[in-house]
Amino acid sequence: MLHKGRENYFRYDVEDLLRAHELPEERVLPIAQTLLSKGSRLGINEARDYVREKAAEGIYGPEVEKKLLALINQYSVYR
Numbered sequence: 691m692l693h694k695g696r697e698n699y700f701r702y703d704v705e706d707l708l709r710a711h712e713l714p715e716e717r718v719l720p721i722a723q724t725l726l727s728k729g730s731r732l733g734i735n736e737a738r739d740y741v742r743e744k745a746a747e748g749i750y751g752p753e754v755e756k757k758l759l760a761l762i763n764q765y766s767v768y769r
Contacts, residue, residue, distance in 0.1 A: 692729040692737075693767045700765040701726050704758065711754050721749070725758070734766050 692700055704722040713721075721744065729737035738759060745755035 691733060691767055692726070692762075692765050694730070696765055697726060697730060700729070700761065703761055703765075707754065707757055707761065708750070711750060713750060713754075717749060725762075729762060729765075734762060737762050 701722055704725055705718055708718045708721060709715075725737055725740060728740050741755055741758045741762070744750065745752060
């Protein structure tokens, strides 16, 4: 699960990362919101699967995938 108290920080970091790698704005918000939703409601593994799925679709490259997975690990809480 994502750390509930740091969800906004996570969302901003994901959006900044995606914008820094010049993703179109119409893709940034849906990806960030879906990633936040999956990470906070379903679990970390589902969020990681979503990141890998989008990279496989070619929406972003392996560098962005690696950084997103690192962000998920950084903001995770294991219970």
